[in-house]
Amino acid sequence: MNQRPLGRSGLSTAPLVFGGNVFGWTADEATSHALLDAFVDGGFNAIDTADVYSAWVPGHTGGESESVIGRWLKAGGKRDKVLILTKVAMWPAQPGLSAANIVSAVEGSLKRLQTDYIDLYQSHQDDADTPIDETLEAFDRLVKAGKVRAVGASNFTPARLGESLATSAAQGLTRYETIQPKFNLFDRDQVEGELAALTAREGLGIIPYYGLAAGFLTGKYRTDADLEGKARSRTILRDYWNDKGRRVLAALDAAAKAVSASPAQAALAWIMAHPAITAPIASATSVAQLDELMAAARLKLPAEVVEALNAAE
Numbered sequence: 001m002n003q004r005p006l007g008r009s010g011l012s013t014a015p016l017v018f019g020g021n022v023f024g025w026t027a028d029e030a031t032s033h034a035l036l037d038a039f040v041d042g043g044f045n046a047i048d049t050a051d052v053y054s055a056w057v058p059g060h061t062g063g064e065s066e067s068v069i070g071r072w073l074k075a076g077g078k079r080d081k082v083l084i085l086t087k088v089a090m091w092p093a094q095p096g097l098s099a100a101n102i103v104s105a106v107e108g109s110l111k112r113l114q115t116d117y118i119d120l121y122q123s124h125q126d127d128a129d130t131p132i133d134e135t136l137e138a139f140d141r142l143v144k145a146g147k148v149r150a151v152g153a154s155n156f157t158p159a160r161l162g163e164s165l166a167t168s169a170a171q172g173l174t175r176y177e178t179i180q181p182k183f184n185l186f187d188r189d190q191v192e193g194e195l196a197a198l199t200a201r202e203g204l205g206i207i208p209y210y211g212l213a214a215g216f217l218t219g220k221y222r223t224d225a226d227l228e229g230k231a232r233s234r235t236i237l238r239d240y241w242n243d244k245g246r247r248v249l250a251a252l253d254a255a256a257k258a259v260s261a262s263p264a265q266a267a268l269a270w271i272m273a274h275p276a277i278t279a280p281i282a283s284a285t286s287v288a289q290l291d292e293l294m295a296a297a298r299l300k301l302p303a304e305v306v307e308a309l310n311a312a313e
Contacts, residue, residue: 001043001297004278006205007177009150011083011119013046015272015297017207018290019283020049024064025057026231027285033072038287042294046083048180048207048281050124051109052091062091063112070114084113085207087124087154097127099138106142120178122152126160132167140174152178152207158194165202176204183208183277184217185267185309186240186248196276211271211280212264216240217252219263244313251312255305261296268296270309 003012018039023032036047049069055062066086073079088105089097109118121142123135142148153161153176161179168175179199181190187210199206212218214235220226227233249263256266271280284290301309 004205006083006120006150006152006207006278008203009120009177011150011177013083013207013279014044015279016044016268016294017046017048017085017279017281018044019209019281020047020065020069021053022065022283022285023049023053023068025054025060029068029071031285032068033075034287035284035290036069036072037076038290039294040078040081042291044294044297045081046085046207046279048085048209050087050090050122051094051105051112052087052124055091055093062093063108066109066112070112074114079115083119084115085120085122085152086113086118087122089127090124097123097130097135097138099134102135102138102142106147110147117147117149119149120152121148121150122154122178122180123156123176125155126153126157132164133171133173136164136168136171136173136175143174150174150177152176152180152205154180154209158198161195162198165204178205178207178278180281181206181208182210183271183280184211184213185252185270185312186213186217186245188313191274191276199276205278206276207278207281208271209281211268211282213240213267216245217249217263217267219249219253219256222249248312251309255301255309258305259299259301261299262292264292265296265299266301266305266309268293269299269301270306272297273301273306 001014005012049065052062053065054060086109094101094105139151183191214232216236252263256263271277282293
């Protein structure tokens with residue numbers, strides 16, 4: 001499997017990252033463990049989660065996804081085959097990027113994950129109330145202590161990411177090696193332009209989330225009836241159930257037909273082929289779904305198909 005560097009961290013990932021937000025939520029523990037086994041057996045290695053997953057679910061408090069992954073790691077002996085990516089700052093129980101919160105939060109994540117180190121520890125969102133150098137100094141101490149191998153950011157504006165990189169360079173601190181923005185065929189503005197230029201200049205990796213636009217780009221949701229009872233129907237109706245969404249889906253249908261693939265495979269292959277992107281994050285709740293997504297990493301889109309998708313807005 002082709003490996004792509006995560007910035008200048010020395011770590012590398014296969015072209016697809018598994019999104020662990022579903023673990024313990026729309027995928028129960030047994031299913032989650034089967035998915036993780038299938039993912040690794042398929043030649044992939046990076047698993048993305050966060051301490052907040054899945055605090056939004058009634059009856060959950062947060063930490064469920066990390067705990068599911070931790071029990072899988074303990075039972076399966078595959079720690080050396082995977083990269084564990086988790087995040088801090090968005091969980092209401094432990095919010096923000098203060099040094100005190102980072103020190104406390106990382107210990108909780110390590111315990112739930114049942115591991116001695118986190119491969120990529122990420123700021124889940126910016127924290128304007130905490131000085132940038134305080135946050136980076138805390139991450140730097142974790143890297144030097146061996147509890148974290150590299151750090152990344154998520155949901156930062158290009159300006160704040162650039163300021164953070166400048167602070168790291170000026171003070172000799174561990175820097176962010178990756179950034180997680182929203183990016184897919186529909187949502188392109190967070191990456192294309194200023195962020196892409198910054199990451200190219202600074203050598204950062206981009207590992208975007210929402211690669212399938214909350215499932216909309218799978219092509220499985222085309223009528224109101226298709227959305228009934230679905231966990232993400234509210235997001236799809238709010239963000240993608242519009243004229244632009246229909247145009248993008250039509251272009252995706254044409255692309256999928258041209259390469260004899262599913263819309264989901266074509267959507268992910270387009271992201272993987274994008275020059276700014278390291279590897280998209282995508283989730284699955286069944287092994288059949290996961291097999292479909294993993295096949296996207298082996299799908300090569302002809303130039304004319306890429307151009308047609310680029311124009312679909």
